[in-house]
Amino acid sequence: MSSACETLMVEEVPFPLHVTATTKPLSLLGHGVTDVEIHFLHIKLTAIGVYLDPDVVTKHLQQWKGKGENEIFDNDGFFEALVSAPTDVVIRVVVIKEIKGSQFGVQLESAVRDRLAAVDKYEEEEEEALEKLTQFFQSSNYLKKHSLISFTFPATASSAEVN
Structure with a gap:
Protein backbone atom coordinates (compact mmCIF):
# COMPACT_ATOMS: atom_id res chain seq x y z
CA MET A 1 0.00 0.00 0.00
CA SER A 2 1.55 3.32 -0.96
CA SER A 3 0.79 6.68 0.55
CA ALA A 4 1.26 10.35 -0.17
CA CYS A 5 3.47 12.59 1.97
CA GLU A 6 0.55 14.67 3.24
CA THR A 7 -1.01 13.45 6.48
CA LEU A 8 -3.81 14.24 8.90
CA MET A 9 -3.18 13.82 12.61
CA VAL A 10 -5.82 11.86 14.53
CA GLU A 11 -4.99 11.71 18.26
CA GLU A 12 -1.28 12.18 17.49
CA VAL A 13 -1.40 9.39 14.88
CA PRO A 14 -0.55 10.43 11.30
CA PHE A 15 -2.86 9.17 8.56
CA PRO A 16 -1.86 9.67 4.92
CA LEU A 17 -4.48 11.62 2.97
CA HIS A 18 -4.33 9.04 0.15
CA VAL A 19 -3.49 5.35 -0.14
CA HIS A 31 -11.52 9.30 10.76
CA GLY A 32 -12.03 8.96 14.48
CA VAL A 33 -11.14 7.05 17.61
CA THR A 34 -12.51 4.16 19.58
CA ASP A 35 -12.58 4.56 23.30
CA VAL A 36 -13.90 3.14 26.51
CA GLU A 37 -14.86 4.70 29.82
CA ILE A 38 -13.91 2.78 32.94
CA HIS A 39 -14.73 4.26 36.35
CA PHE A 40 -14.77 7.82 34.99
CA LEU A 41 -11.49 7.29 33.10
CA HIS A 42 -11.74 7.98 29.37
CA ILE A 43 -9.29 5.64 27.57
CA LYS A 44 -8.64 6.03 23.85
CA LEU A 45 -7.87 2.64 22.29
CA THR A 46 -7.44 3.12 18.54
CA ALA A 47 -7.35 5.79 15.86
CA ILE A 48 -9.15 4.88 12.65
CA GLY A 49 -8.96 6.18 9.08
CA VAL A 50 -11.45 5.18 6.37
CA TYR A 51 -10.34 5.45 2.75
CA LEU A 52 -12.73 5.42 -0.21
CA ASP A 53 -12.97 6.59 -3.77
CA PRO A 54 -14.11 10.23 -3.44
CA ASP A 55 -16.73 9.56 -6.16
CA VAL A 56 -18.68 7.56 -3.56
CA VAL A 57 -19.68 10.80 -1.86
CA THR A 58 -21.13 12.35 -5.01
CA LYS A 59 -22.63 9.17 -6.46
CA HIS A 60 -23.89 7.21 -3.44
CA LEU A 61 -24.12 9.46 -0.38
CA GLN A 62 -25.72 12.64 -1.72
CA GLN A 63 -28.89 12.32 0.37
CA GLU A 69 -23.30 13.82 12.53
CA ASN A 70 -26.15 12.29 14.58
CA GLU A 71 -28.47 12.15 11.58
CA ILE A 72 -25.80 10.38 9.54
CA PHE A 73 -24.36 7.91 12.01
CA ASP A 74 -27.62 6.99 13.70
CA ASN A 75 -29.13 6.16 10.31
CA ASP A 76 -28.87 2.57 9.06
CA GLY A 77 -29.55 3.83 5.54
CA PHE A 78 -26.23 5.67 5.51
CA PHE A 79 -24.36 2.53 6.52
CA GLU A 80 -26.25 0.49 3.91
CA ALA A 81 -25.42 2.99 1.14
CA LEU A 82 -21.78 3.09 2.20
CA VAL A 83 -21.22 -0.67 2.33
CA SER A 84 -23.09 -1.31 -0.90
CA ALA A 85 -21.22 1.35 -2.90
CA PRO A 86 -19.10 -0.23 -5.67
CA THR A 87 -15.71 0.96 -4.43
CA ASP A 88 -12.60 -0.36 -2.78
CA VAL A 89 -12.45 0.46 0.92
CA VAL A 90 -9.43 0.53 3.20
CA ILE A 91 -9.78 0.92 6.95
CA ARG A 92 -6.57 1.63 8.84
CA VAL A 93 -6.60 1.08 12.58
CA VAL A 94 -3.66 2.28 14.69
CA VAL A 95 -3.41 1.17 18.30
CA ILE A 96 -3.17 4.06 20.78
CA LYS A 97 -3.36 2.04 24.01
CA GLU A 98 -1.91 -1.50 24.12
CA ILE A 99 -4.69 -4.09 24.12
CA LYS A 100 -4.84 -7.87 24.13
CA GLY A 101 -5.44 -9.25 20.66
CA SER A 102 -8.29 -11.39 21.97
CA GLN A 103 -10.02 -8.35 23.51
CA PHE A 104 -9.67 -6.39 20.27
CA GLY A 105 -11.05 -9.30 18.25
CA VAL A 106 -14.10 -9.72 20.50
CA GLN A 107 -14.83 -5.97 20.46
CA LEU A 108 -14.48 -5.87 16.69
CA GLU A 109 -16.71 -8.92 16.25
CA SER A 110 -19.40 -7.45 18.49
CA ALA A 111 -19.41 -4.05 16.77
CA VAL A 112 -19.50 -5.51 13.25
CA ARG A 113 -22.13 -8.13 14.11
CA ASP A 114 -24.42 -5.54 15.71
CA ARG A 115 -24.08 -3.17 12.76
CA LEU A 116 -24.71 -5.89 10.18
CA ALA A 117 -27.68 -7.23 12.15
CA ALA A 118 -29.17 -3.72 12.30
CA VAL A 119 -29.36 -3.64 8.48
CA ASP A 120 -30.36 -7.31 8.21
CA LYS A 121 -27.04 -8.37 6.63
CA TYR A 122 -25.90 -10.82 9.33
CA GLU A 123 -26.29 -14.40 8.16
CA GLU A 124 -24.31 -17.64 8.37
CA GLU A 125 -21.61 -16.49 5.92
CA GLU A 126 -20.98 -13.28 7.87
CA GLU A 127 -20.94 -15.20 11.15
CA GLU A 128 -18.28 -17.58 9.82
CA ALA A 129 -16.16 -14.68 8.54
CA LEU A 130 -16.36 -12.90 11.88
CA GLU A 131 -15.35 -16.10 13.70
CA LYS A 132 -12.25 -16.33 11.48
CA LEU A 133 -11.46 -12.69 12.17
CA THR A 134 -11.79 -13.20 15.92
CA GLN A 135 -9.53 -16.27 15.71
CA PHE A 136 -6.97 -14.22 13.76
CA PHE A 137 -6.69 -11.77 16.66
CA GLN A 138 -6.70 -14.56 19.28
CA SER A 139 -3.22 -15.48 18.05
CA SER A 140 -1.90 -11.99 18.93
CA ASN A 141 -0.90 -11.72 22.58
CA TYR A 142 -0.91 -7.92 22.60
CA LEU A 143 -1.41 -5.26 20.00
CA LYS A 144 1.26 -2.78 21.01
CA LYS A 145 1.01 1.00 20.77
CA HIS A 146 1.36 2.20 17.14
CA SER A 147 0.52 -1.27 15.72
CA LEU A 148 -1.19 -0.85 12.35
CA ILE A 149 -4.04 -3.08 11.21
CA SER A 150 -5.33 -2.59 7.67
CA PHE A 151 -8.63 -4.00 6.45
CA THR A 152 -8.91 -3.93 2.66
CA PHE A 153 -12.27 -4.55 1.01
CA PRO A 154 -11.86 -4.74 -2.79
CA ALA A 155 -15.02 -3.74 -4.67
CA THR A 156 -14.71 -6.78 -6.94
CA ALA A 157 -14.26 -9.37 -4.18
CA SER A 158 -16.58 -10.87 -1.61
CA SER A 159 -13.86 -11.08 1.02
CA ALA A 160 -11.53 -8.78 2.90
CA GLU A 161 -7.81 -8.82 3.52
CA VAL A 162 -6.38 -8.09 6.97
CA ASN A 163 -2.76 -6.97 7.38
Whole structure:
Protein backbone atom coordinates (compact mmCIF):
# COMPACT_ATOMS: atom_id res chain seq x y z
CA MET A 1 0.00 0.00 0.00
CA SER A 2 1.55 3.32 -0.96
CA SER A 3 0.79 6.68 0.55
CA ALA A 4 1.26 10.35 -0.17
CA CYS A 5 3.47 12.59 1.97
CA GLU A 6 0.55 14.67 3.24
CA THR A 7 -1.01 13.45 6.48
CA LEU A 8 -3.81 14.24 8.90
CA MET A 9 -3.18 13.82 12.61
CA VAL A 10 -5.82 11.86 14.53
CA GLU A 11 -4.99 11.71 18.26
CA GLU A 12 -1.28 12.18 17.49
CA VAL A 13 -1.40 9.39 14.88
CA PRO A 14 -0.55 10.43 11.30
CA PHE A 15 -2.86 9.17 8.56
CA PRO A 16 -1.86 9.67 4.92
CA LEU A 17 -4.48 11.62 2.97
CA HIS A 18 -4.33 9.04 0.15
CA VAL A 19 -3.49 5.35 -0.14
CA THR A 20 -3.42 2.96 -3.06
CA ALA A 21 -4.70 -0.46 -2.14
CA THR A 22 -5.90 -2.08 -5.34
CA THR A 23 -6.67 -0.27 -8.56
CA LYS A 24 -6.75 3.44 -7.81
CA PRO A 25 -5.86 5.97 -5.12
CA LEU A 26 -8.34 6.23 -2.27
CA SER A 27 -8.88 9.34 -0.15
CA LEU A 28 -9.18 9.62 3.60
CA LEU A 29 -12.89 10.42 3.89
CA GLY A 30 -13.48 9.60 7.55
CA HIS A 31 -11.52 9.30 10.76
CA GLY A 32 -12.03 8.96 14.48
CA VAL A 33 -11.14 7.05 17.61
CA THR A 34 -12.51 4.16 19.58
CA ASP A 35 -12.58 4.56 23.30
CA VAL A 36 -13.90 3.14 26.51
CA GLU A 37 -14.86 4.70 29.82
CA ILE A 38 -13.91 2.78 32.94
CA HIS A 39 -14.73 4.26 36.35
CA PHE A 40 -14.77 7.82 34.99
CA LEU A 41 -11.49 7.29 33.10
CA HIS A 42 -11.74 7.98 29.37
CA ILE A 43 -9.29 5.64 27.57
CA LYS A 44 -8.64 6.03 23.85
CA LEU A 45 -7.87 2.64 22.29
CA THR A 46 -7.44 3.12 18.54
CA ALA A 47 -7.35 5.79 15.86
CA ILE A 48 -9.15 4.88 12.65
CA GLY A 49 -8.96 6.18 9.08
CA VAL A 50 -11.45 5.18 6.37
CA TYR A 51 -10.34 5.45 2.75
CA LEU A 52 -12.73 5.42 -0.21
CA ASP A 53 -12.97 6.59 -3.77
CA PRO A 54 -14.11 10.23 -3.44
CA ASP A 55 -16.73 9.56 -6.16
CA VAL A 56 -18.68 7.56 -3.56
CA VAL A 57 -19.68 10.80 -1.86
CA THR A 58 -21.13 12.35 -5.01
CA LYS A 59 -22.63 9.17 -6.46
CA HIS A 60 -23.89 7.21 -3.44
CA LEU A 61 -24.12 9.46 -0.38
CA GLN A 62 -25.72 12.64 -1.72
CA GLN A 63 -28.89 12.32 0.37
CA TRP A 64 -26.82 12.87 3.54
CA LYS A 65 -25.10 16.02 2.31
CA GLY A 66 -25.52 18.83 4.83
CA LYS A 67 -26.90 16.56 7.57
CA GLY A 68 -25.50 16.53 11.08
CA GLU A 69 -23.30 13.82 12.53
CA ASN A 70 -26.15 12.29 14.58
CA GLU A 71 -28.47 12.15 11.58
CA ILE A 72 -25.80 10.38 9.54
CA PHE A 73 -24.36 7.91 12.01
CA ASP A 74 -27.62 6.99 13.70
CA ASN A 75 -29.13 6.16 10.31
CA ASP A 76 -28.87 2.57 9.06
CA GLY A 77 -29.55 3.83 5.54
CA PHE A 78 -26.23 5.67 5.51
CA PHE A 79 -24.36 2.53 6.52
CA GLU A 80 -26.25 0.49 3.91
CA ALA A 81 -25.42 2.99 1.14
CA LEU A 82 -21.78 3.09 2.20
CA VAL A 83 -21.22 -0.67 2.33
CA SER A 84 -23.09 -1.31 -0.90
CA ALA A 85 -21.22 1.35 -2.90
CA PRO A 86 -19.10 -0.23 -5.67
CA THR A 87 -15.71 0.96 -4.43
CA ASP A 88 -12.60 -0.36 -2.78
CA VAL A 89 -12.45 0.46 0.92
CA VAL A 90 -9.43 0.53 3.20
CA ILE A 91 -9.78 0.92 6.95
CA ARG A 92 -6.57 1.63 8.84
CA VAL A 93 -6.60 1.08 12.58
CA VAL A 94 -3.66 2.28 14.69
CA VAL A 95 -3.41 1.17 18.30
CA ILE A 96 -3.17 4.06 20.78
CA LYS A 97 -3.36 2.04 24.01
CA GLU A 98 -1.91 -1.50 24.12
CA ILE A 99 -4.69 -4.09 24.12
CA LYS A 100 -4.84 -7.87 24.13
CA GLY A 101 -5.44 -9.25 20.66
CA SER A 102 -8.29 -11.39 21.97
CA GLN A 103 -10.02 -8.35 23.51
CA PHE A 104 -9.67 -6.39 20.27
CA GLY A 105 -11.05 -9.30 18.25
CA VAL A 106 -14.10 -9.72 20.50
CA GLN A 107 -14.83 -5.97 20.46
CA LEU A 108 -14.48 -5.87 16.69
CA GLU A 109 -16.71 -8.92 16.25
CA SER A 110 -19.40 -7.45 18.49
CA ALA A 111 -19.41 -4.05 16.77
CA VAL A 112 -19.50 -5.51 13.25
CA ARG A 113 -22.13 -8.13 14.11
CA ASP A 114 -24.42 -5.54 15.71
CA ARG A 115 -24.08 -3.17 12.76
CA LEU A 116 -24.71 -5.89 10.18
CA ALA A 117 -27.68 -7.23 12.15
CA ALA A 118 -29.17 -3.72 12.30
CA VAL A 119 -29.36 -3.64 8.48
CA ASP A 120 -30.36 -7.31 8.21
CA LYS A 121 -27.04 -8.37 6.63
CA TYR A 122 -25.90 -10.82 9.33
CA GLU A 123 -26.29 -14.40 8.16
CA GLU A 124 -24.31 -17.64 8.37
CA GLU A 125 -21.61 -16.49 5.92
CA GLU A 126 -20.98 -13.28 7.87
CA GLU A 127 -20.94 -15.20 11.15
CA GLU A 128 -18.28 -17.58 9.82
CA ALA A 129 -16.16 -14.68 8.54
CA LEU A 130 -16.36 -12.90 11.88
CA GLU A 131 -15.35 -16.10 13.70
CA LYS A 132 -12.25 -16.33 11.48
CA LEU A 133 -11.46 -12.69 12.17
CA THR A 134 -11.79 -13.20 15.92
CA GLN A 135 -9.53 -16.27 15.71
CA PHE A 136 -6.97 -14.22 13.76
CA PHE A 137 -6.69 -11.77 16.66
CA GLN A 138 -6.70 -14.56 19.28
CA SER A 139 -3.22 -15.48 18.05
CA SER A 140 -1.90 -11.99 18.93
CA ASN A 141 -0.90 -11.72 22.58
CA TYR A 142 -0.91 -7.92 22.60
CA LEU A 143 -1.41 -5.26 20.00
CA LYS A 144 1.26 -2.78 21.01
CA LYS A 145 1.01 1.00 20.77
CA HIS A 146 1.36 2.20 17.14
CA SER A 147 0.52 -1.27 15.72
CA LEU A 148 -1.19 -0.85 12.35
CA ILE A 149 -4.04 -3.08 11.21
CA SER A 150 -5.33 -2.59 7.67
CA PHE A 151 -8.63 -4.00 6.45
CA THR A 152 -8.91 -3.93 2.66
CA PHE A 153 -12.27 -4.55 1.01
CA PRO A 154 -11.86 -4.74 -2.79
CA ALA A 155 -15.02 -3.74 -4.67
CA THR A 156 -14.71 -6.78 -6.94
CA ALA A 157 -14.26 -9.37 -4.18
CA SER A 158 -16.58 -10.87 -1.61
CA SER A 159 -13.86 -11.08 1.02
CA ALA A 160 -11.53 -8.78 2.90
CA GLU A 161 -7.81 -8.82 3.52
CA VAL A 162 -6.38 -8.09 6.97
CA ASN A 163 -2.76 -6.97 7.38
